[in-house]
Amino acid sequence: MISEWLVIFISRNQFFFFFFFLVQCSITNTKENKTKFPYLKTPFKQQHHHIVDMWKPTKETSFKSKILSFYGNNLETFNFLMKSRDNWIDRVLTVSEHIMKKQADQAKKFPLISNDQLNLQDLTLEPETDEYMKEIFKQDIVLKVEGNNTSADVTLSSGKPIELKSHTNRNALAVATGGQITSMQWLPREGESEVSYLAVSLFNSPDGACALDPELSMFNKSKNRTKSSAIQIWKYDFAKNELVLENVLVVSALGVGNFLKWAPINTEEGVLGVLMGVFTDGCVHAFKITDSLPKYSTVKQSSLEYSIKDGKRETKITTFDFVGSEKMLVATSDGSIAEYMLPFNYNGTDLNIPNFKTVVSWSAIQYLLCTDDHSGNKLCLVYTAAHRCMSFVYNNSLQDVYAMIPRSHIQPSYNFPMQNLVIANHPDQSQLSSPRINHYTGSSVARTDFYFTTCKVSEVLGHPFLLSGGANGEITIHNYLRKFLSSKTTAAKAMPIRLWKFDARSEGKLVLISDVFIESQESPIPAEATRLEGCVTSLAWNENVVGSSAFAAGIAGGVLLIERLDPKYL
Structure with a gap:
């Protein structure tokens, strides 16, 4: 009878026992972890932010737990990640194009669309002269290049790239674009073509670099546009290490282009690709980019408008x-x-x-x-x-x-072969996630002493290097695979490395610092920033096998920087 009475009593009061058990566990856990978690010593009012942040990145877990959480029981993805770990785990700063060639079969594939199936009209253009382009986009910049305890002044002219190898001992080019860079993307092409194309969106304001101008707002309805805007198509020949400005499309009538993206297709000879972008007129415009475009022209009508x-x-x-x-x-x-x-x-x-x-x-x-x-x-x-x-x-x-x-402060970037994406869930912290668990939580990639303005992963080829740009002018690279597919000890050592830093100084000089620097994690130093001209506004990885180690970076001051990170081509 006593045993039956206990069973009935416990079943009727199981909620009470469960609640009592939770309270005891909470008290015990608090006592045991006061030394590990100092914030438990603080009053509740001072620790409320730990509760509100429901998407705080999880602590580093075991390798098996990460794989199961991000991908589930997916043997194909697991085998690919194991090969990627063997190929990339020891690389911190350099990107091997030889490895990219070996795993090119894992890259994202695009369908081939014939010229007849594009169903796009040609651009309606008005050719322009070189004098006209210099008048609205002329911007010569004196760039002071510092590194290895030396410095040199380099004059950048609009549309004329300068090699930085003699000043930095790195395979890099810099050029003045003639305006504030807002967006860019390399054209993905299948095969092993030695030529790549880069589309760059920019605008030139009479008042110089600007960020809070009402004309740039998504809510602006004014038709009075004071800024000259353009799309530049750059051709990079990796065999010759030569960068050439192929085309300039003046799109001032459409407003400022704030987001460019190549259509995910392959085209036949005669058509480079279809470039699409959002402009401040509130529309998406498509541009059919062909080999026969004039070098300088004004767009009277795009190929298609949404x-x-x-x-x-x-x-x-x-x-x-x-x-x-x-x-x-x-x-x-x-x-x-x-x-x-x-x-x-x-x-x-x-x-x-x-x-x-x-x-x-x-x-x-x-x-x-x-x-x-x-x-x-x-x-x-x-x-x-x-x-x-x-x-x-x-x-x-x-x-x-x-x-x-979780919210992202920048445009997220998705690595298709590795099936993961990077966001900036806090202004100074990047986070790695996957479509499978994106609604739940993620793994912290890096926390920096600057605010993120842009991040980019390899979206087509799928190498594990994250490019980040900051409000302080820094461009960093981070092999996030070292942290994601490593033990807890190794993960703690996977830190971002600064490749370059633009510094816009008060006297009007723009400085480019080439010294490589390891970024400190959990730094007590408050986030820093540079003047607007030095802020990194756009980054892009080259998505072609030949030149896959190359990236492009643009700043508000109008400088385009391209570097090839494979030491074989130094």
Whole structure:
């Protein structure tokens, strides 16, 4: 009878016992960990921020736990990561193009679209003279190059690259673009072509470099544009180590281009590719880039324009991303997302009519990222200006189920072969995540003494090097695979390394520091910044096998820097 009574009593009061058990565990844990976690000694009001931060990066766990958490029981991905660890775990600063050639079969593949299937009209252009371009984009910059206890003044002229090897003993080029750089991307090409193309978006303001100008705002509705803007197409011949300005498209009538991206397709001879971008006119414009374009021209009409109009009310598009080579997802300033068909292999006449449009946020959407895996599953990540960001499964986009995800202060970057993405969940901290657990938590990559302005991973080829740019002018590189696929001891030593630093000084001089420096982690020094001219605004990895160790960096001061990190080509 007594035993039966105990069973009945415990079953009826199991909640009480469970609560009592939690309280005892909490008290015991607090007593045991006061020395490990000093913040437990502080009053509750002083530790509330530890509770509010629901997406705080997890502590370093075991290798097995990381793999299962990020990828599940995926044998194919596991084997690829093991090969990548063997290839890259010992590399800190250099990127081997020989290794990239060996694993090129794992790169993201794009379909071949013939010229007839592009369904795009040619650009409507008005040729311009060299004198006209110099008048609106002339910007000679005196760059002081410092390193190895030496310094030298180098004059950068618009469109004329200068080799920095004699000053820095590094395979790098610098050039003045003629304006403030806002976005850039290399054109991915299959095969082993020795020529790569880089698209750069920039604008030139009469008032110099600017960040808070109302004309650059996504909410600006003024048609009075005072800034000259352009898209530059640069050709890099890696066999000759030669950088040439191929084309300049003046797009001032469209506003400032703040996000450029090449369409995920391969094209036939005669067409380099299809470049798409968001401009401050609130539209996405497509540019058919051919071999026959004049060197200097003004765009009167783009090849294709996407816009959102609801009667008399016009909503601005703020960002976009591709969903394969058939569709495109756009986001707007009123918190909506819409899907459009891309013109490739599509014969309809309703390209500017969205397949659907739905409101997902009460605030403007800043960034979009559409991820996919090797099975074709797609996950769309929506990063808003508000605290709450969300994700949804694209195959069932209208299911009204949106999982909350951590906010990112910069445009996220997705490594397709490795199936992971990098965001900046705090202004001074980057975080590694994957589509599988992005709604839950991630692994901290690096914490710096500067605020992130841009980050970039290899999105097509898939090497594990993260490029970061800061508000203090620093450009860093970080092999995040060393931290992710390592033991706890090795992970602690996987620190970012500063490659370059731009410093805009008060007397108006722009300084480029080439000394390599190991970034300190958990630094007590407050985040620093430079003048706006030295701020890093855009980064891009070259996604071609030949030259895969090359990256490009742009700053608000108008300097474009390109370096090839494979020591074989030094």
